[in-house]
Amino acid sequence: MPGDQPRVVDRRVPPGWQAEPVSHDIDVRPVPTVWAGHRTYASRALLAPTSLDQLASLVTSGERVRAIGSRHSFTDLADSPGVLVTLEGLERAPVLDPAAGTVTVTAHTTYGTLGPWLHDRGFALAALASLPHISVVGAVTTATHGSGDAVTTLAGAVVALEILGADGDVRRVDRDHPAFAGSVVTLGSLGIVTSVTLAVEPTYDVAQTVIDDVDLSAVVENLGDVHASATSVSVFTRWDGRASIWRKHRTDVAPERDLSGLGGHPADGQRHPIPGVDGAACTPQLGEVGPWFARLPHFRLEFTPSAGEELQSEHLVPQALAPRAVAAAREVLERHRDLVLVSELRSMAADNLWLSSAYERPGVGIHTTWVQDETRVRAAAAELEAVLEPYEFRPHWGKVFATSELARRYPRWDDAVALVRESDPRGVFAGPFTERIGLR
The missing domain is CATH 3.30.465.10 (Uridine Diphospho-n-acetylenolpyruvylglucosamine Reductase; domain 3)
Known part of the structure; x- marks a missing residue:
C-alpha cells in the first residue's frame, strides 16, 4: 500500500541519465482526468509530496516530472511521460x-x-x-x-x-x-x-449588470466602446444575431458608460453564459453591490463551474484588429452553431511577459465553449484559425488550438526557448505538449 515503505519509482530515464533512488516515501495516487473529464493524463502516477525535500528528491531522481493544479486545461499541457505531482501537501x-x-x-x-x-x-x-x-x-x-x-x-x-x-x-x-x-x-x-x-x-466593491438581446452586429462594430464601458466586460453570443453584455463595474471609479444606443434591455433575473442553463451558479447580476471576489468571476465558488462536459478554445487578437477579426470568426462560428454552447469576447491590457498572449499589445479574446466532440471541434478550431491568421492571433495555452506555428507569434520566443534549455538542460520538466510546440 502507498506509504508503507520507501518507494523507488519505475523511471523512464532519458538516454545518458543516471537515475538515483528516491529517498523519501511519497504518497502515490491514481492518475486523474482533466477537469472536463474527457482526457486522462498519460502519466504513470500522481505523487503527493509533503515537503520540499521530498519534491526535490523526486525532481533529481532521473524521473520526468510535471505539476498539476486545478486541472482546468483542455489539452495535455500539464502531462508528463513520467509522473505528475500535486502540491496540495505543501x-x-x-x-x-x-x-x-x-x-x-x-x-x-x-x-x-x-x-x-x-x-x-x-x-x-x-x-x-x-x-x-x-x-x-x-x-x-x-x-x-x-x-x-x-x-x-x-x-x-x-x-x-x-x-x-x-x-x-x-x-x-x-x-x-x-x-x-x-x-x-x-x-x-x-x-x-x-x-x-x-x-x-x-479592497473595493463591484456591481454587476447584464444587458440582454443586443444586436450582435452593433456590438462588433462598437466593440472598443463596449469593452471600455465598465471595469470588466464580457460579450456572450451563440452567433444567432443577438448578444448579452455582462458588465462588472467598480463602485470607486467613474460610472459605467451608456450603451443604450446599442439597444437591448436590462436582464430581469440571473443569467448563465450558456442560454437555457440555470443562472443560480453565477455571481449576482442585478446591480447588487458586493466585494470584488464575489463579483469579478462569472461563477460562484460553491457551484460546479460552467457546463462541465465541454471543450474550450480561445484566440487572442490585437485590440486594434478585433472588430475585423470577430467579424471573420463569426462566419465560421455561425456555420458550426451546432457545436457552440456559447462564445465570449473579452479585452485585456498589454504586458511584457514573453509568452503571454498579451505580450506588448492590448488584446481581445475570442473564446468559445464547445460541446465535447473533440474530432469535430478540432476541425472547427482549424477553420477558425485559418480565417484569423491575418489578424495575428495567439492561442490560449490551456485550451484547444490547431496551429503548430507558434514561434512567429511571440517576438521573444527564441529567448524563451534558450531560457528553458539553460534552466532544464536534461528536460526534467518537458512534456508532450511543450515538446510538440518546440519549447525545448
Whole structure:
C-alpha cells in the first residue's frame, strides 16, 4: 500500500541519465482526468509530496516530472511521460505584506481561497478569471485572464516567484531579475513553481449588470466602446444575431458608460453564459453591490463551474484588429452553431511577459465553449484559425488550438526557448505538449 515503505519509482530515464533512488516515501495516487473529464493524463502516477525535500528528491531522481493544479486545461499541457505531482501537501497560509502591497501564496492555493482571505484583511487583486476554482500558479503560468481594458492577464500581477529547478534548488525570481519577463508565463517548463507573490491593492466593491438581446452586429462594430464601458466586460453570443453584455463595474471609479444606443434591455433575473442553463451558479447580476471576489468571476465558488462536459478554445487578437477579426470568426462560428454552447469576447491590457498572449499589445479574446466532440471541434478550431491568421492571433495555452506555428507569434520566443534549455538542460520538466510546440 502507498506509504508503507520507501518507494523507488519505475523511471523512464532519458538516454545518458543516471537515475538515483528516491529517498523519501511519497504518497502515490491514481492518475486523474482533466477537469472536463474527457482526457486522462498519460502519466504513470500522481505523487503527493509533503515537503520540499521530498519534491526535490523526486525532481533529481532521473524521473520526468510535471505539476498539476486545478486541472482546468483542455489539452495535455500539464502531462508528463513520467509522473505528475500535486502540491496540495505543501500548501501554507498566504503571507500578506501590507507595506510592500503584496501577498505570497503557495502553489496549490486557488483564487477562491485567496479572495475572501485578502478581503477580510482589507486588500484585493486587480482582476480575476471567470472561475474562482482555478489555482493561482496554474493561471499565471498560462496567462489566464479575466476582462478589462485597464487590467492585464493574471500573470501581470506577479511580483516574484519561487521555482524548484532541475537541480533540486529553489530560486526566487523577482521583477529586478533579468529573466523575470521570461519566468512567469512558462507552462511549467523552467521548474515547479512552489510559491508566487502578487501585487495587491485596497479592497473595493463591484456591481454587476447584464444587458440582454443586443444586436450582435452593433456590438462588433462598437466593440472598443463596449469593452471600455465598465471595469470588466464580457460579450456572450451563440452567433444567432443577438448578444448579452455582462458588465462588472467598480463602485470607486467613474460610472459605467451608456450603451443604450446599442439597444437591448436590462436582464430581469440571473443569467448563465450558456442560454437555457440555470443562472443560480453565477455571481449576482442585478446591480447588487458586493466585494470584488464575489463579483469579478462569472461563477460562484460553491457551484460546479460552467457546463462541465465541454471543450474550450480561445484566440487572442490585437485590440486594434478585433472588430475585423470577430467579424471573420463569426462566419465560421455561425456555420458550426451546432457545436457552440456559447462564445465570449473579452479585452485585456498589454504586458511584457514573453509568452503571454498579451505580450506588448492590448488584446481581445475570442473564446468559445464547445460541446465535447473533440474530432469535430478540432476541425472547427482549424477553420477558425485559418480565417484569423491575418489578424495575428495567439492561442490560449490551456485550451484547444490547431496551429503548430507558434514561434512567429511571440517576438521573444527564441529567448524563451534558450531560457528553458539553460534552466532544464536534461528536460526534467518537458512534456508532450511543450515538446510538440518546440519549447525545448
